[in-house]
Amino acid sequence: MPELRKDPVIGRWVIIATERGKRPTDFERIETKRGGGFCPFCPGNEAKTPPEVYAIRDPGTQRDGPGWRVRVVSNKFPALQIEGELHRKPEGIYDKMSGVGAHEVIIETTDHDHDTAHLPVEQINDLFVACRERMIDLAKDKRFRYIQVFKNHGAPAGASLEHSHTQLIATPIVPRRVVEELKGCNQHFDWKERCIFCDIVDQELTVGSRIVCVNDDYVVIVPFAPRFPFETMLIPRRHEHYFEDAYRGDFLSLARIYRETLGRMNVALGNPPFNVVLHTSPCNDWEAPRHYHWHLELIPKLTKVAGFEWGTGFYINPTPPEEAAQFLREAAVPAGPEGSQA
């Protein structure tokens, strides 16, 4: 019999179609392949992007020239604009606001041909350092309430360029989903005097059946009530409100388990297109983050059923989380460039 399961943080019910039990090979495979052509993110083409706003560079190299390891530029087609004042105004019964914000691209590597899962952990560490530095800098702008870090990989997941990159959008509002999670965290704390994410980590480590991988600092699980097959969540084991504060800036442990999770997803599901979304506490807001616990959501794009879910907020997941976790756990992950996964 199918099961209805409730997300413990935001209270969303999903249908887990246990009888179908779709295995990785049951999904249509859309392997992310690499084409050719000109790439504005490759070294030597720095003049083809908007000016650099941040980079991790070799000593003595020049801004907007080669010599970088990770490079951050404004998005050439930004969703929001950095200039202008934040005006709120009515339009009859409706409400609107000027589209003030920032939209930046973090070029993860000089290597056009390798995905994040194949980069050295030191390189992924640099990617997270760049995210943190940009988040701290953008949060100084009091117009912004949230810095949304995300990654689209592969065209079906919304990527328009194949060279491995992460993006961030600074917004004058907190995204709806984060608001819902903040409310859920506060409600849980009011009642239990504990963090809901800490409770989740505790129960998942005890039960074990939804664990994908774990190290001293982080745990990756398939959530109890996921919307999508093979969706995973990467959670720090220590209670931390802000991604920017994670382990006082040492992201090596995070880089290792992030790469391992992507590697397991690639092996189990055949290099699928995917999205990663960082959920962290809002900036310029002292009230909200009391009980929040930052985490990453990783969503491989395997299914097409979308409009019904958009219209109802009601999701049907054809793969039980326990089975998805087992497939990911048992995937034979190749050793990384530095010869070690651990």
Add this chain to the structure above:
Amino acid sequence: MPELRKDPVIGRWVIIATERGKRPTDFERIETKRGGGFCPFCPGNEAKTPPEVYAIRDPGTQRDGPGWRVRVVSNKFPALQIEGELHRKPEGIYDKMSGVGAHEVIIETTDHDHDTAHLPVEQINDLFVACRERMIDLAKDKRFRYIQVFKNHGAPAGASLEHSHTQLIATPIVPRRVVEELKGCNQHFDWKERCIFCDIVDQELTVGSRIVCVNDDYVVIVPFAPRFPFETMLIPRRHEHYFEDAYRGDFLSLARIYRETLGRMNVALGNPPFNVVLHTSPCNDWEAPRHYHWHLELIPKLTKVAGFEWGTGFYINPTPPEEAAQFLREAAVPAGPEGSQA
């Protein structure tokens, strides 16, 4: 400059990327084409579906045989199961429920080759009658709290069979999105003592720029803050809580404007895949529907950017609603089978 706009019912902000202003031809066209092969929904193949639960038939014809105009059967691969008791139970900190429900398919026509947009209005009227009859019947089951009617058209929108059909799922919970709308409606009423949807209809008819089409009973608009390009909303002009009660069962006026809207979408966007979702008041609940106003959401599937939106609830819409409405309004809709659109 881009604009942030707030949905007046559920308070969701979206980014309207006014500068990009994507026109219909800027989207990758995924025209819904018809293949061949065996179809279990065609007349003569009635034995290949689960047994008929309802049909509109010619006098003297037999259940599960030919002679029907609209036929409702259980979904062969149901998301929820009709048998069993509704158990709620904990799993540590988590909550789950047995997957009790109903999942039915409404075969809209005997004609394999024609989409809803090309059916006679009388046939579409029969489709809505079938929806109403099944909703009234299923609502007698006290385990159910909501009857979700929806349509997936074309494979990219989640349809697995091409013969024109609508579906319904009866669930023991109210879908999240409907709960949010009910809350928004109640909040608006508490403050204004008016229905928010009635206010929307009033303002849209006054302003005019987001109107797609209108008749005496219904209005179709591109909402002020839509998530997706060319998303539309079909709203009854009279305040009605329940779809089932609409105009005491006369759906001809609804059938006309529904077909016209689908026709305009097909002409303007090149027969795109799409989803339709009915939002109506919950059943077996006397409290909730006080101020709700049923409506249909029509969402053409034009964009791929999905995971970011799923992760954040934050949508970027590349086409301003006023432009989308104009394209749909100006689309040259062919006359229907009975020779008239009006």
